[in-house]
Amino acid sequence: MTATSVEFRNLSKNFGPVNALVDFSHAFAAGEIHALMGRNGSGKSTAIKILGGVLQPSSGEVHVGGNPVHFANPKDAQAAGIATVYQELSMVPGLTVAENLFLGDLGAVRGKAGLIDWGRVNRLAQDHLYRIGVDLDPRCEVSRLSVGQQQILEIAKAMRSDPSILIFDEATSALANREVEQVFKLMRDLKARGVTMLYVTHRMSEIFEIADTCTVLRDGRFVSEGRMSALSHRMIVDQMFGDAEIARKPARPNLTEAPAVLSVKGLSRSPQFEDVSFSVRRGEILGIAGILGSGRTEILRGIFGADPTDAGTVTIDGTTVRPKSPLQMKALGFGLTPENRKEVGLVQAQSSHSNLCMASLRKLASRAIITREMERPAVDQQIRDLAIKTGDPDSPVSTLSGGNQQKIVVGKWLSYGPKVLLLDEPTRGIDLQAKRQLFDIIWQKAEAGLSIIFVSSELEEILEVTDRVIMLRHGRIVAEAQTQDVSLQDLYDICLGE
Amino acid sequence: MAALKSNLSSPPLATVAASSRKHFSVQVLAMELILTALVVFLIFAAPGFASVNNLLNVLRTISMLGIVAFGMTAVVISGEIDLSVGSGAALGACITTSLTAALAPSLGAPLGVIIGIASALVAGGLSGLFTGKVKQWLNVPTFITTLALLTALRGIANMITGGYPITDLPAWFQFFGAGNILGIPVPVFVYLIVFAAMHLLMNYTTFGRAIYAAGGNVEAARLSGISVNLAKTGPLVITGVLAALSGVLLASQIGSGNGTIAVGMELDVIAAVIIGGASLYGGKGTIWGTFIGVLLLGCISNGMTLMNVSEYEQYVVKGAIILGAVMMRQYLDRR
Numbered sequence: 001m002t003a004t005s006v007e008f009r010n011l012s013k014n015f016g017p018v019n020a021l022v023d024f025s026h027a028f029a030a031g032e033i034h035a036l037m038g039r040n041g042s043g044k045s046t047a048i049k050i051l052g053g054v055l056q057p058s059s060g061e062v063h064v065g066g067n068p069v070h071f072a073n074p075k076d077a078q079a080a081g082i083a084t085v086y087q088e089l090s091m092v093p094g095l096t097v098a099e100n101l102f103l104g105d106l107g108a109v110r111g112k113a114g115l116i117d118w119g120r121v122n123r124l125a126q127d128h129l130y131r132i133g134v135d136l137d138p139r140c141e142v143s144r145l146s147v148g149q150q151q152i153l154e155i156a157k158a159m160r161s162d163p164s165i166l167i168f169d170e171a172t173s174a175l176a177n178r179e180v181e182q183v184f185k186l187m188r189d190l191k192a193r194g195v196t197m198l199y200v201t202h203r204m205s206e207i208f209e210i211a212d213t214c215t216v217l218r219d220g221r222f223v224s225e226g227r228m229s230a231l232s233h234r235m236i237v238d239q240m241f242g243d244a245e246i247a248r249k250p251a252r253p254n255l256t257e258a259p260a261v262l263s264v265k266g267l268s269r270s271p272q273f274e275d276v277s278f279s280v281r282r283g284e285i286l287g288i289a290g291i292l293g294s295g296r297t298e299i300l301r302g303i304f305g306a307d308p309t310d311a312g313t314v315t316i317d318g319t320t321v322r323p324k325s326p327l328q329m330k331a332l333g334f335g336l337t338p339e340n341r342k343e344v345g346l347v348q349a350q351s352s353h354s355n356l357c358m359a360s361l362r363k364l365a366s367r368a369i370i371t372r373e374m375e376r377p378a379v380d381q382q383i384r385d386l387a388i389k390t391g392d393p394d395s396p397v398s399t400l401s402g403g404n405q406q407k408i409v410v411g412k413w414l415s416y417g418p419k420v421l422l423l424d425e426p427t428r429g430i431d432l433q434a435k436r437q438l439f440d441i442i443w444q445k446a447e448a449g450l451s452i453i454f455v456s457s458e459l460e461e462i463l464e465v466t467d468r469v470i471m472l473r474h475g476r477i478v479a480e481a482q483t484q485d486v487s488l489q490d491l492y493d494i495c496l497g498e
Numbered sequence: 499m500a501a502l503k504s505n506l507s508s509p510p511l512a513t514v515a516a517s518s519r520k521h522f523s524v525q526v527l528a529m530e531l532i533l534t535a536l537v538v539f540l541i542f543a544a545p546g547f548a549s550v551n552n553l554l555n556v557l558r559t560i561s562m563l564g565i566v567a568f569g570m571t572a573v574v575i576s577g578e579i580d581l582s583v584g585s586g587a588a589l590g591a592c593i594t595t596s597l598t599a600a601l602a603p604s605l606g607a608p609l610g611v612i613i614g615i616a617s618a619l620v621a622g623g624l625s626g627l628f629t630g631k632v633k634q635w636l637n638v639p640t641f642i643t644t645l646a647l648l649t650a651l652r653g654i655a656n657m658i659t660g661g662y663p664i665t666d667l668p669a670w671f672q673f674f675g676a677g678n679i680l681g682i683p684v685p686v687f688v689y690l691i692v693f694a695a696m697h698l699l700m701n702y703t704t705f706g707r708a709i710y711a712a713g714g715n716v717e718a719a720r721l722s723g724i725s726v727n728l729a730k731t732g733p734l735v736i737t738g739v740l741a742a743l744s745g746v747l748l749a750s751q752i753g754s755g756n757g758t759i760a761v762g763m764e765l766d767v768i769a770a771v772i773i774g775g776a777s778l779y780g781g782k783g784t785i786w787g788t789f790i791g792v793l794l795l796g797c798i799s800n801g802m803t804l805m806n807v808s809e810y811e812q813y814v815v816k817g818a819i820i821l822g823a824v825m826m827r828q829y830l831d832r833r
Binding site for chain 1: 702703704705707708710711714715717718719720721722723724725781782
């Protein structure tokens with residue numbers, strides 16, 4: 001396959017008065033992996049959506065392989081050899097790998113009498129997977145695949161049309177490091193076959209591993225382009241933010257004398273985690289580090305009573321219980337922001353206002369009677385304290401950006417006033433600026449005496465945010481250290497094991 | 499970080515204060531406008547529609563249905579459904595009348611009626627509780643449980659009466675369903691009281707807010723430390739009680755209790771709730787919307803009868819209205 005180049009010429013896109021992309025010109029060389037970096041709203045998503053045929057430019061041209069193209073819809077783009085892999089997994093969990101691959105296209109693989117010939121479908125799927133070097137069983141139900149395998153299947157599906165250009169839109173956001181490796185291996189194979197790739201991510205470390213070039217956009221405009229070998233983490237961040245200053249961790253107090261607020265003893269839930277014991281001091285930020293499947297999310301859910309546990313106790317301020325339900329654990333002073341914010345962190349159809357009050361209704365109400373007016377001071381306070389950009393707090397929370405939605409989930413618990421806040425992947429899918437703000441909030445609240453357990457699949461974040469870190473492998477605590485005493489290399493080594 | 503610091507010290511945005519005003523628009527008031535247009539049309543097109551007697555008659559009829567519809571609204575908002583309300587009403591009617599007939603000779607008619615009504619309401623509540631608990635413990639969808647109850651409750655109602663109407667009732671028993679206070683039918687007062695109570699419950703109590711949250715996203719509500727079981731079972735219990743209450747009023751109105759009361763009532767009730775804007779997916783809907791939906795259905799039925807539209811044609815029109823209302827709402831929401 002001969003590789004195809006992509007060129008944007010004077011591309012502009014405006015949504016009403018908002019200029020998402022302004023006179024963007026750039027050529028991406030054929031057969032390479034190009035990272036597109038920028039904050040949310042920088043225009044990188046708009047650019048790739050135009051290339052993918054999802055959006056049409058207000059002015060300017062797209063050239064593919066040297067020829068000008070106009071895509072009215074994603075189908076046009078696909079016909080021109082351009083496919084997109086998205087962050088959201090679009091697989092049907094109850095169907096097999098093969099059926100998902102051919103979903104929407106089963107008519108093309110019908111056998112005799114118009115009936116589906118499953119043997120043939122599975123064979124074709126097997127051939128396709130083999131051709132692009134993916135080791136998945138076509139007969140396996142997708143619900144039994146790991147998130148990483150599902151993302152690989154997503155790529156395999158995009159590769160069905162045999163595209164010469166593949167766009168990755170935050171395709172690795174949901175994956176842990178080991179799974180990202182699997183995806184990267186596939187990307188390198190595809191690159192060797194001459195596929196040109198455009199890659200959008202929030203994860204800085206990834207692009208140094210996989211990309212050949214990095215193009216930075218800011219406020220809809222082209223800022224810079226360079227080969228990865230000539231760039232540093234710091235240079236890219238500087239270009240993304242312009243002159244904006246990056247928050248640094250404030251001096252954290254020495255907490256070794258502070259009283260323990262929470263202690264977890266022998267908590268187990270087979271097979272996810274086993275005999276987990278640790279304690280957290282007042283005002284301390286404890287990180288739980290581990291790869292996906294190490295049990296970090298499950299431990300938080302176990303402490304919060306969201307999932308049943310087999311054994312173990314949780315002691316908070318002298319009260320010892322077996323966690324039974326979120327209702328019970330909330331009453332004891334716990335709050336949890338779940339990892340999948342969109343699905344279970346928020347009621348998407350309801351307003352920011354309602355979501356912010358959801359955990360603290362009983363606290364805000366007087367004798368079970370509650371009015372919007374009684375809630376409003378609490379809502380206003382969270383919007384102000386967390387700098388949430390809601391526009392109108394009465395419009396649905398689904399209209400907010402990821403970062404602001406995450407602040408609403410955090411604000412929901414802050415307005416309840418827990419003693420211990422469990423944060424599960426709070427930075428997933430939010431842009432760097434929102435992440436910085438979230439870290440500032442975490443440090444401020446810890447300073448004010450809130451104890452926080454912070455879980456993230458990005459180990460860099462754990463090093464940056466926490467005071468102390470416990471490390472998990474296969475559902476067991478394998479090490480514990482003051483964060484200042486561990487390096488990123490240590491953390492990776494211990495969590496990955498072997 | 500500079501940006502955050504400046505936001506921390508700035509006063510609340512002006513939009514925060516301004517947003518407490520609701521935006522009134524065609525989208526929001528669509529059903530109210532249609533109801534108004536319909537009433538104006540019927541005043542001119544349907545002979546006798548505007549007469550006081552007819553309007554009171556319309557109100558009496560819709561009250562029986564409306565009482566149940568307010569409970570059903572809460573059930574639908576919580577993300578569930580109750581198909582058993584018609585049979586629940588029949589059971590309520592049969593329990594009340596049979597107990598009254600049985601107890602009146604020994605305890606006196608007033609005590610008999612009181613025990614009869616109380617028993618009917620308790621039975622209604624228990625039926626709702628049963629549905630909720632079966633959902634909670636065995637995860638059986640409320641659609642299935644209440645479909646089973648739709649059949650079973652009517653069976654029990656007929657078993658109680660032995661298939662014959664119970665008419666052995668004190669004459670004043672008819673006051674509840676057929677009587678008037680200040681010239682206004684008694685059921686209308688019940689309807690308005692239930693409306694006010696349910697409106698307050700859904701909008702101004704933590705329980706009501708929990709129902710909206712559980713219906714909007716049950717897992718998010720659970721992880722917010724909300725009692726999801728209460729938020730789902732509570733509306734079912736309320737609806738069971740209200741269905742029984744409606745049955746009592748119907749028995750009182752016709753002066754007899756029998757197992758064939760309120761056949762198919764569940765469909766009219768659900769239709770009113772849907773026309774009123776509640777979403778069968780849960781999380782969305784208002785008691786006020788249902789109030790309008792009930793009025794709309796009542797006026798259309800009455801108007802068509804006055805205009806001599808045949809019963810068969812009325813069914814078709816009703817079907818068209820239910821579908822049309824939902825299609826219109828979807829269309830308006832999308833814009």
